[in-house]
Amino acid sequence: MKQFFLTVLGVFTGLILFLVVVPVVLLTAALTTSSKPTTPAQTVLELDLREGLSDQPSSNPFAAFSGAGLSVTRVVDVLAQAGEDRNVKALLIRLPEMGMTPATADELSQAIRRFRAAGKPVIAHSQGWMPVGTAVSSYMVGAAADQLWMQNTATFGAAGFSTDEMFLGRAFEKYGVDAEFEQRYEYKNAVNQFTQSDFTPAHREAMTAWMTAIYDSAVSGAARGRGMTPQALRGVIEAGPYSAQAALTARLIDRVGQVEEAEAEAKRRAGSRGEIVEFGDYASNVGEREGSGRSAVAIVGGEGAIVTGRGGGGSFGGGSSIQSDDTAEAIYDAIEDKDVKAIVFRVSSPGGSPEASEQILAAVRAARAAGKPVVVSMGAYAASGGYWISSEADWIVAQPSTLTGSIGVFGGKFVLADALARFGVDTRQIGVGGDYASAFSTSQPFSPSQRAAFAAGMDRTYEDFIARVSTGRKLPAERVREIARGRVWTGAQALPLGLVDQLGGVTEAVAKAKALARIPADQSVRFKRFPEQKSPWEALSEAFGVQSEAARALVMLGGVMADPQAQAVMRRVEGERMRGQGASVLAEQPLP
Incomplete structure (x- = not known):
């Protein structure tokens, strides 16, 4: 049956x-396979950022059907093509009210400025900025435009940068959940939500530091676009909130009006036959930039948590992950391609498995050994395991607001026996073999010997991490230990520490890859993307x-x-492997 x-x-x-x-x-x-539609002669591209962006395009052909939208790297690439397209005359941007990932705002602002440098106007329209999260980063993107519009009924509420943290320590204690974790070291704060009821001094110090750095960067970027000093703009912003008319008076925006009015202005600037074309449609028409020339630069992508195995990205465009087999194979494929002279490795990851991270790093080493320089371009974050896989590249490029570092490790388990017993559920553990066989049982705490063995494993992983960074960044191990301890840094903070080499995005990474491969700056190259789309x-x-x-x-x-x-x-058909619990190298992630 x-x-x-x-x-x-x-x-x-x-x-x-x-x-x-x-x-x-x-x-x-x-x-x-059908022929590409012709772009109207007086095109205004309309880029809607309100639905958010991933960092990189999905390699899954069904991603579009699951609602997956544009990516940061795709927008940067398409804007570069549009800047050279004689039919594209202007750009209209719809800004999000709730903010965006700070490093994404950095990269978009840079791309907008390059588009404007081609002599093409940019108009941005906002329906307001809410006083939550990173709305100030969204404002920075708008400030990069020639004109910044705001709806008449909207509120300018971006008065700073804030976040709320939820701590479960007291609740776990009340309901009998025992969170048994090891962390290396005091700034590795991922486990604090389970063990604490408030910020520890180290947690507060680290978060305040990187949040301040991100806020300063956003204000400086916006001030550049508004023609004000950062100090003056900060004073105006923090005196808010403002109505649309008050924001205009304070020179925070240029025009008050509906989006239809902003569209009309963009079409007027494009010409008498100006026509709005959705950004996604134009991106589909032009495809990815392939470049030209005998030499090629490989673009290898990795977005999401780092895990072992194959087949990341979700069956039909779900959440992204960096699968170690797939990513390592992509790098090895680039190594074997005789036309590829250098590799740009785009990393946007909060970390994950140390074993998976080491497998990918081994492929990076192999590329360098084969004489193909590797340049890492960091996206929204490249922290913890994300930094592990980046650490031995020839060159690291990060955005000022990229979250990176977090050189540390944590791991542990939840003991649920007491909590379940309160509901009449009794758990009992039974096993054979060595003492460590039951170490990750949820029915009983670590024994002293199990805790010691597990802590020793944490120490080994931490020392391995220190060694990778010391080797790759050419820093003494003791110096790495001073700036590590699990602490998160922004790209701007990491630069003087020697953890990154340059501030910028994928465009700057490609230029550096060409230089390291001794390809003249004015010589065109082809772009090859690994892995190829499924x-x-x-x-x-x-x-x-x-x-x-x-x-x-x-x-x-x-x-x-x-x-x-x-x-x-x-x-x-055999299903996914069951993975045991163990060490994780994960870092805090930036707010959307």
């Missing part, structure tokens, strides 16, 4: 694939790989469709 239901399930899944997914696959392929069948294989009967149905369907790539699904 069980087999009968599994077979029915497989057939049903096959029908769904045939009737729903396959048409989508065929439509995607048809759209990909085919629709590969994405389907990952989506249904854990369903054996569905897998067989998909393979049969693949045979009917004469697409042998569908056979790859059978490699996924």
